[in-house]
Amino acid sequence: MTRWERSVPVYGIPVVNRGFWGLLIVVAIGMVLTVFREVVGLGITSGMSDPYAWGLWKTFNVMVLTGLGSGAFAVGIAAWVFNRTKLHSVMRVALLTSFLAYFSGLAMLGVDVGRPWNFYWVMLPWQWNLHSPLLEIAFCMSMYATLPLFLENLPPVFEYVIYEFPKWGGIARFCEKVLTKVYPFLIGLAYLLPIMHQSSLGALMLLGGNRVNALWQTPFLPLIYVWASGFLGYNCVVLCLLLAKVAWGRDVDPEVLAEMNRITCWVAFTWTAFRFADILVRGKILLALRPSAYSLLFWTETILIAGSAYLLYSEKGKKLQVMFLAHAACALGGMIYRFSPTTLAFRPRPGAFYFPSAIEVLICVGFIALMVLGYIIAVKKLAILPGTNADWLKMAKYEERIKPGIRLTGYAPVEH
């Protein structure tokens, strides 16, 4: 049985390969179209209109993908605040996925807004409208991504510098030391800010009023949103770990996975229960029982999330294939839920219709490909994916053979 002890880079596989070029082409198409969008405006390049003023870029890349990128928050709060020590081994994966998701989301936000040159107001607090949930998101999300999340992602980079560029090792060690000193204050911020902006993402649609279908529109929308990011973060991290096994043959630690499954399943169960309770109390349950597109959507979400939570709870969930399917289904359900209030269950006025244009989809996919590309480069260069000490020694032997000057083992004890 494998025990995850430390993070080990994916070694022996070149960064530039066929997959890399494929992703790069998708990214390039997305970037070229982004420039095109900036020149000609939103009307030609997107399917958005006055009633459906928000398209895929905000509703999917920001609302949905930052939910999926909540691993740093969801896994981190369990590991550091609730002292689930086993989860420390997967923290680096969680931090990296979150960082990429948030930066891609923020970049998309910049592409989506029509007058981005006015964004500098966000730096002048006395110009803020403190009542606006969107302001809370714009400020809090960019602060989270550039401060705690960015700094939390630095240790693997320092490590890389220490090993690969010994000349700069002193500076990297010093930075690491400073970071270690402020770390607890940093991670406190790294959980407070996501709680704030993930709930504000839900608060956005409170102002949508009755145009959001009553199955979704509730005063508890902010709470349900932040709660959903709780299991979505775990889904994303577990899927990354299992895909690493498929793609690079990395062994999995069944105990850590079991711990994550347990947490995912309880968060998803309680989320579903709370949502049902909310709908029951508001007396809207009949809407879910009457056959309609909305009830179909509602049951799709519910069955995907609760069903996969049950799979993870049962004995079957220990099998890796089942675990993968369950997490994928749970992530899909959660993503549909986060997508519904702004798009699928949002009916601004009769006859209004939104379907993303080809350019919109290509830009959206381009930014997602950028995330995947960043992830693949990072796990091959930096120690992100968890492995064993034996893995590290094997990797060290390999690296030291092809790059004679570097030293990856035999470090004397240092005090932290």
Added chain:
Amino acid sequence: MAITRREVFKNIAKGSLPILAAGCVSGAFSEVAHDNEIVPMPKGAVGLLYDATKCVGCKSCMVACARANDLEPDTRTDGLHQSPPALNSVTKNIIKLYRTADGSDHSYFKQQCMHCADPTCVTACMFEAMRKDPETGIVWWLGSKCVGCRYCEIACPFHIPAFQWGRFNPKIVKCELCRDRLGKGLEPGCTTICPTQAVIYGPHAVLLAEAKRRIAQSPGRYAESRVYGETDGGGTQVLYLSRVPFRRLGLPDLGYDPVPERLKFQHRIYKWFALPTVLYAGMVFYASRNFKQHAHHLVEDQKTTGLRPQL
């Protein structure tokens, strides 16, 4: 370090104390603070009164509006002037026809910004690009503050703001009650031309009294025997009278409370930033304790493996 189940529960209980407290406090407040007070109108509030029973659907007001605001005529592609299906970036004012399928009933309907007492777009806007004039109560748009996020379009319960989708430098377009003309002592474009006085301009209080007078004068003539906009969504400075029920014309049932009231829980939680601070302090407390344990664990590990510890 092994952690007992008991300890986990204890930590969870401690960590969630601030959240519980937040829930109790906000719950208690929501019981007390439920009042049916109408949002006060600005002192010099001006507005429009549109009486659908008087409107003959000539659309002169649409032309007058376009002229007063220097908007190009909305021709779309078919060459028909000023007959768009809805408000858009060159139409700040529109006359629509409501008609039942069998033609038994019909009414005209004028749509433009309602100039709400507590406007949702103003609450939604990040940098106060949408603002309500404290004197006249007119809701207007300041381009130098707008980032073009279009949250005002999502938030407005009346679907008023429109975005210039085709522009490199897009603007938000909506009725501003001809602010510039009012400054010159003129009336808004739409009210200057109406042949039947279906839409009139004046101080909000005067218009409301006039609307009530009309209802009293001809009982049973008007739908629900009330003025739409007196209390709807906290009150609007544009008032409607109609024979056909308002919701059929596309005026939403907003109830008494302004739409921004839906955010009151959020505002209470963030008040003084007290609860987030408590939550932060609590999390830092546990995180630093657990961090110390983890660091100790890392150093112990290094002694046996000789590998550099990883944070």
